[in-house]
Amino acid sequence: MKALRLNPIACDGRGLCAELIPERITLDEWGFPIVDGTPLPPSLERHADRAVAECPMLALRLESVRPDRVSTRGRRRPK
Amino acid sequence: MSASRLLAGVAAALAPSLDNHLALFGPLEPHDDLMVAIERAGLAGRGGGAFPTATKLRAVAAAGGLPTVVANAVEGEPASGKDRALLRVAPHLVLDGAVAACQAVGARDAVVAVSHESARERAIVETAIGQRHARDGRIQLRTAAVPGRFVAGEETALVSALSGREAKPTLKPPFPSERGLDGAPTLVANAETLAHIALIARFGPSWFRGAGTDDAPGTALVTLGGAVARPGVYEIELGARLDDVVDRAGGATRPAQAILVGGYFGRWVTPADARELRLTPEVLGAGAIAVLPADVCAMSECARVLTYLADESAGQCGPCVHGLRAIADELSSTGRGVRRRRLEELAGLVNRRGACRHPDGAASFLLSALEVFAEEFGQHAKSGRCGRQDVSVLPLAARPRA
Numbered sequence: 001m002k003a004l005r006l007n008p009i010a011c012d013g014r015g016l017c018a019e020l021i022p023e024r025i026t027l028d029e030w031g032f033p034i035v036d037g038t039p040l041p042p043s044l045e046r047h048a049d050r051a052v053a054e055c056p057m058l059a060l061r062l063e064s065v066r067p068d069r070v071s072t073r074g075r076r077r078p079k
Numbered sequence: 080m081s082a083s084r085l086l087a088g089v090a091a092a093l094a095p096s097l098d099n100h101l102a103l104f105g106p107l108e109p110h111d112d113l114m115v116a117i118e119r120a121g122l123a124g125r126g127g128g129a130f131p132t133a134t135k136l137r138a139v140a141a142a143g144g145l146p147t148v149v150a151n152a153v154e155g156e157p158a159s160g161k162d163r164a165l166l167r168v169a170p171h172l173v174l175d176g177a178v179a180a181c182q183a184v185g186a187r188d189a190v191v192a193v194s195h196e197s198a199r200e201r202a203i204v205e206t207a208i209g210q211r212h213a214r215d216g217r218i219q220l221r222t223a224a225v226p227g228r229f230v231a232g233e234e235t236a237l238v239s240a241l242s243g244r245e246a247k248p249t250l251k252p253p254f255p256s257e258r259g260l261d262g263a264p265t266l267v268a269n270a271e272t273l274a275h276i277a278l279i280a281r282f283g284p285s286w287f288r289g290a291g292t293d294d295a296p297g298t299a300l301v302t303l304g305g306a307v308a309r310p311g312v313y314e315i316e317l318g319a320r321l322d323d324v325v326d327r328a329g330g331a332t333r334p335a336q337a338i339l340v341g342g343y344f345g346r347w348v349t350p351a352d353a354r355e356l357r358l359t360p361e362v363l364g365a366g367a368i369a370v371l372p373a374d375v376c377a378m379s380e381c382a383r384v385l386t387y388l389a390d391e392s393a394g395q396c397g398p399c400v401h402g403l404r405a406i407a408d409e410l411s412s413t414g415r416g417v418r419r420r421r422l423e424e425l426a427g428l429v430n431r432r433g434a435c436r437h438p439d440g441a442a443s444f445l446l447s448a449l450e451v452f453a454e455e456f457g458q459h460a461k462s463g464r465c466g467r468q469d470v471s472v473l474p475l476a477a478r479p480r481a
Contacts, residue, residue, distance in 0.1 A: 007250050008396035009434045028428055032397035 001039035003065045004048055008032075010059035017060055020051040039065055082290050082298045085274050086314045088168050095203065097210040100171035107175045110280045113183040114140070117276060119284035121296045126151055126232070126269030127344065129360035132276070135266060138256040140184040142264030148189035149241065149260060150177045152270035153225060153232035155194065156342045157387075157474050158367035161300035162270045164312040166193070166200040169274060170207035174220055176273025179280040181218045184266055188219040191270070192237055194227030229343075229391035233435050234267040236393070247393040248435035269365075271300050292318030295359040303328035305369035305472050306335070317360065321353040325370060333372040337451050339473065342367030343384050344440025346447035369473050376467040377452040378417065378459055381445070382410035387475050388441045399438040402429035406445060417456060422449060 004024055013031040023044055024036045040048050040062075052060045083090040093099040110116065118133035139146045150173055152162040166173060177189035193201045201222050208220045225231050225240035233248050238259045240246035259265025268276075275297060279287050288296040295317035301324060304310045308329025315324050321338060325331060337347045340356070341364030348356055356362065371377060389403035406425045409417050426445050429438035449456065458465040 007434070008398065008432060009248075009250055011397060013397050028398060030397055030401040032401070032432075034432070 001065055002045065002048070002062045003037050003039050004035050004051070005037065005061050005063045006033060006035045007059045007061070010057045011055075012057055012059075014056055016054050016056070017051040020054060021047040024048065025051065033060075035060075037065075082314055082316050084278060084290070084298050084314065085165060085169055085172060085271065085300060086312075095168055095170050095207065097171055097207065100169070104172065104175075104278070104281060107179060107277060107280060109182060110179060113179055113276070113280055116279050116284050117183075120275075120279045120287040121284075122272065122275055122279065122287070123360040124269055125271040125275070125299055125360065125363075125366065127156075127342075127365040129364070132268065132272055135256060135268070136180065136183055138254070139186075139264045139266040142257050144264055146184045146186045146264040146266065147260050148177055148180050148184070148186045149237065149255075149265055149267045150174075150189060150191040150270050150273050151232060151234070151237055151267055152191060152193050152197070152200065153227070153237060154197075154365070155227065155229040155232040155391075156344075156365050156367055157229075158304055158339070158342045158369055159302045159365050161302045161312045161366050163193075163197055163200050164302075165271055165274060165300060166191075166197075166204055170204045171211070172274040172277045173270045174204070174207055174211065174215075175277035175280070176268075176275070177220065178215045178218050179276050180266055180268060180273060184264075186266070187217055188221070190241065190260075191220070191222045192241060193222065193224055194231065195224045196227045197224070228393075229388070230393045230435065230437060233437070235435070237267060238265060247395055248433075248437075250434045271366075290316045292357075294318070295357070299358070299360065299363055299366055301358075301363065301366040301368055303368050303370075304474055305339070306332045306372040306375075307370050308332055315358065317363075318357050321348060321356040321358060321368070322350070324358060324368065325353065331370045331372065333374065336371045336373040336375065336377060336455075339367070339369045339371065341365070343388060343444055344436065346443055347371075347451040348447075349451055371472055374467055375472050376465055376469045377448065377455050378410060378465065379469045380471070380473055381448045381452070382407065383471060383475055384444065384473060385410050385441060388437070388444075392437060393435075396433040396438070398429050398432035402432075402438060403441055406441065410445075417459060419449060419456060419460070 018025045018027045025033045122132040123129045154162040226246045230236050231246040235249040236246045238255050255265040255267050291297045313327050335350045386407040389407040392399045426442040430442040455465045
């Protein structure tokens, strides 16, 4: 399954992503995205692809995740 | 509860020379399987993360390519002085640990990283390296200095600084163990952690577990500050109770309002809870403990700390930049009384939203302050003041920006 991942360093809060996939991304009071990193249902994958492609800072990407290991901030330290 | 392992040289009042080091600890022999020994010892990192050291070593060894080792003694936390103290009294123990770690992961060089402000400690380590001659075989040791900012000790920020870039965190993954200094798999280990490795390599895991508890084995260095009789760096057995540890520094000089454990990424503990709290690596973080007296305004203290943390944000991630400033501003409005719910909301808005743990640490500090100082914060909200003195007890660095 796929999930949205944000690079908070690259992100500068343009906010396009929240318009393209409001089901998974909202903006905080300063205009920075709050990303729901839970696995995407197939119905949202096209919207997610679009949000990733439209980000001018290339701060958003899709990551393959195992449904039982979901984190909102990338993967854990390697074991 | 007291223990002198890393600080044995202090107890014996010895200068940190190689001769004294060898007299105290004996020579460091190459170890057959140091990773297993470290794993059995149950050593957890002493730089703040309390991550299992053996796991980190394995990740570096398994990454492929020629790895390298960084001894992290940057110690950006202003309430902490234990890594610098360790370098002053036992530089060879840290260097032994770096050498042993190099042997364990297959690295050929190690760098001891300090902040620019630690010129004295760097000179001591340089002298120590000079005394070791060919003792370390093919392993090269050197020192480096990086800007003394709070975030400069964060592992990815340190790797960046040592690579000639700005001392700012980078996104993980990749972890330094995968791609670190100049792209090499890099073991970034706290200086104290390496010193423990040096002792485990000599005396073994059973000896290491002879201090501390089953769940929290070994000793740890702590920096005791604030309103204590004898502020300074102490070596404690893990699992010790917080109130006993404060007593090591002569106890509180006046009745305590709360005790900060784990520095500015840590949490506040009431004196009553301090009688129950057992100090583990997770609780201790980087080992900074400070006592806040009952007659000092906690809100002003917390406002100063959060202002400091906001100033020390690397400025890379929006929620950290805006959120920490908003928290600091809210806490600084002691006159009209802070809005508790607003602070809780802000803590939630910054937590886990940065590339590093800087906003998470600030949120943890804030949330525990809201809980422990609820009564005082309530007084501010009601009457605009608490009647306590607005004086600075917690150490905050007035470091020049580099």
